[in-house]
Amino acid sequence: MATTTAPITTTQKIRALPWSLAAGALNSVFVQFTFFGSAFILFLNELDISTSQIGFLLSMFPFLGLVALFIAPMVARFGYKRTYITFFGIRKFVTILLLTLPWVSVQFGPQVTLIVASVVVIGFGLCRAISEVGYYPWAQEFIPHSIRGKYTANSHVMSSIASIIAVAVASFVLSLPGGLERFQFLIVIGILFGFASVWSHTHVPGGDPISETDDEKPATYRDMLRTLRDKNLIFYLVGIALITFGTGPLYSFLPLFMKEQVGLTESQVVLLPTAALVGGLLMSNLLGWSADRYGSKPIMLLGVILMIALPFGWLFMPKGSDISLPVALSIAFFQGISGTAWMLGSRRLLFGSVVPVNERSRYMAVYYSAIGIVGGLSQLIGGNLIDWFSGLSGQVFFVELNPFSPLMLASVVLPTLSLLIFQRVRGDSNVSVTEYAGMFIQGNPINALESLVRFYRARDERATVVQTEKMGLSHSPLTVDELVDALTDPRFNVRYEAVISIARTPSHPRLTSALIEILLGTELSLSNVAAWALGRIGDPEAVAALREGLNSDYRSVRAHCARALGTLKDQAVRGLLLEHLKNEEDKGLQMAYAAALGNLGAEEAIETVFALLLDFENDRARMELALSLARMIGQENQFINLMRQLRADPGTAAAQSLLDFRQHVGKEGDPEFLKLITRASDAFAAEDLDAGVANLVLMIQEPLAKLGLRLVAQKMLNQCAQALAEHGAERSELLLLTLHVLQAGAIT
Structure with missing residues (x-):
């Protein structure tokens, strides 16, 4: 009877x-010192193996991936983990045979050396292919998808650090005097690290054999053919192919380009991967976090865009110069960033969106075989292209031609085409690469990221409130998730600060939705602030909820909703607000309705709001009502500036305002009317406010046609004249409003 192994839990994973x-970090040292580092290319070059022959050898690694089509069912039955560990270990023994190549070269010459090297590479590549057929489905199982980006980033960081150290050691060893024994020393060290990596992998759970009774059945060959009907997979593979053909050959032979065309030494060439590793190391955590948060596709496409830019740097970099190495290192730094973005995004997209979990065996077999064919052909073509164009020289426009120029051209054109193909691949989020990149140019992304880290590390309520405030002050969309999370914090002060901070953040659908939920909720102390915040953010999507809030059982909520609707210029509620204002007895609500009507420019509310202005006793409340009336005329900033001037020096400010109005009337105005303006201005200038107000009242009681004002301004001046005649200079808001109407109410 077949037994079913219990699935491993997320905690175990x-x-x-x-x-x-x-294991990944240890294996990084192995690959840098053996088959996949710059040292291996230089090692083969020292053995007098040509670039086309090197291309042939390198093509064996991906070509051997074709075995996946034939062994996938057996691997599933044998067990993904068991397969990987077994053949991952065997390939280390095969690697030992690399140590014999210098002896073979001396004894039998370059042709036999090529044959032996081919046998070693094929043996290693076959073991590698078989082990990786087991690894990919196993990795999809033991890495939780929710943290796959973070895991991949951490893995990349550790592997990069190990690789940087390995490259530094390789550079030092190769700078020493000597011959091929330098490469042999590195190979021995690499093999030791490789065995340590095998041992570490044995501690990872999962990857058990699959039987016919399991939910996931071992793939048959017919299943693998049926996989090719999946258009999403096909588009993904075509995009991968374009990237591989475009960048694979160039990147493989880049050490030779740097040595032969740029003029770098072997030890300098070996240093270039260090810069690439540093670039990837610095950005891997951010990119991994971004992939988990915003989806794989924007990160992947960002990597492709950066890849397209790299060849331009290599084409135009100085050659044979003292600054050649610094420039090469700088370009390699960005190469590391692009490669990391591409690797994190494409791999996460593969496991999360392209390959169904219960069909991973057949999908991964097809994927691995496809990239094997593409990778092998790209290496063959790349090596032969360099040989075919070995005599290429000259200059086209300002571009210097060399044997590597065709590869440079391909590395621009093909990745550009891949961008179009990847648009057809189903993503795992709705965030586009443009939206993702835009997050880093809005607000202050550095402060945002710093506050995010500190937010999660905050030890108490006060520290959390401070970091929540800083997230809002960053004005960055990068903080959206944390601000939404802070709204559900059990600590009231954190929730309150989150609402305030959201009001400082650019409009975002999730933030608006979260505030609406609070507005319509039962936590009154936050509903008020949420209504205010929705008004400040200015998202039209909040209008419906704010209208609903006008019917709340709580007066404070109704007041804040009314103010917010005024801020959002919701003209549809003008009639309703005016009706509420006429029937409302609560002064706070009266103020709110009046403020909203002022923002809406509701001229029909002038008499009602003016009556409130005369009735209120609080100075600040009267000034706000005066502002509401001024907004119905327009030019709010002029009202505020005049208010400040009147507070500082009322006589001079009023006199200057009337002189400005006199210029508007012009010299051709009615002489008697001009005299009234002059008398009022002179009285204010002499600090005789009562006389100034008296003359001002006489002036605005003149036939209003002389004033050249709009109808709404004339209507408001009628109210001002009656109020000023009754209260005189003691009501500063009336004088302010009158002067503002004269300035802003002119016919244009």
């Missing part, structure tokens, strides 16, 4: 991830 991370 997370506990075992450090072993996987360690």
Whole structure:
């Protein structure tokens, strides 16, 4: 009877991830010192193997991936983990045979050396292909998808650090005097690290054999053919192919380009991967976090865009110069960033969106075989292209031609085409690469990221409130998730500060939705602030909820909703607000309705609001009502500036305002009317406010046609004349409003 192994829990997976991370770091040293580092290309070059022959050898690695189509069912039955560990270990023994190549070269010459090297590469590549057929489905199982981006980033960081150290050691060793024994020393060290990596992988759970009774059945060959009907997979593979053909050959032979065309030494060439590793190391955590948060596709496409830019740097970099190395290192730095973005995004997209979990065996077999064919052909073509164009020289416009120029051209054109193909691949989020990139040019992204880190590390309520405030002050969309999370914090002050901070943040659908939920909720102390915040943010999507809030059982909520609707210029509620204002007895609500009507420019409310202005006793309330009336005329900023001037020096400010109005009337105005303006201005200038107001009242009681004002301004001046005649200079808001109407109410 077949037994079913219980699935490993997420907790078990997370506990075992450090072993996987360690294994990856150890394996990085192995690959840098053996088959996949710059040292290996230089090693083959020292053995008098040509670039086309090197291309042939390198093509064996991906070509051997075709075995996946034939062994996938057997691997599933044998067990993904068991397969990987077994052949991952065997390939280390095969690597030992690299140590014999210098002896073979001396004894039998370059042709036999090429044959032996081919046998070693094929043996290693075959073991590698078989082991990776087991690894990909196993990795999809033991890495939780919710933290796949974070895991991949951490893995990249550890592997990069290990690789940087390995490259530094390789550079030092190759700078020493000597011959091929320098490469042999590196290979021995690499093999030792490789065995340590195998041991670490044995501690990772999962990857058990699959039987016919399991939910996931071992793939048959017919299943694998049926996989090719999946258009999403096909588009993904075509995009991968374009990237591989475009960048694979160039990146493989880049060490030779740097040595032969740029003029760098071997030790300098080996240093270039260090800069690439540093670039990837610095950005991997941010990119991994971004992939988990905003989806794989924008990160992947960002990597492709950066890849397209790299060849321009290599084409125009100085050659044979003292600054050649610094420039090459700088370009390599950005190459590391682009490669990391591409690797994190494409791999996460593969496991999360392209490959169904219950069909991983057949999908991964097809994927691995496809990239094997593409990768092998790209290496063959790349090596032969360099040989075919070995005599290429000259200059086209300002571009210097060399044997590597065709590869440079391909590395621009093909990735550009891949961008179009990847648009057809189903993503795992709705965030586009443009939206993702835009997050880093809005607000202050550095402060936003810093506050995010500190937000999660805050030890108490006060520290959390401070970081919540800083997230809002960053004005960055990067903080959206944390601000929404802060709204559900059990600590009231954190929730309150989150609402305030959201009001400082650019409009975002999730933030608006979260505030609406609070507005319509039962937490009154936050509903008020949420209504205010919705008005400040200015998102039209909040209008419906704010209208609903006008019917709230709580007066404070109704007041804030009314003010917010005024801020949002919701003209549809003008009639309703005016009706509420006429029937409302609560002064706070009266103020709110009047403020909203002022923002809406509701001229029909002038008499009602003016009556409130005369009735209120609070100075600040009267000034706000005066502002509401001024907004119905327009030019709010002029009203505020005049208010400040009147507070500082009322006589001079009023006199200057009337002189400005006199210029508007012009010299051709009625002489008697001009005399009234002059008398009022002179009285104000002499600090005789009562006389100034008296003359002002006489002036605005003249036939209003002389004033050259709009109808709404004339209507308001009628109210001002009666109020000023009754209250005189003691009501500063009336004088302010009158002067503002004269300035802003002119016919234009």
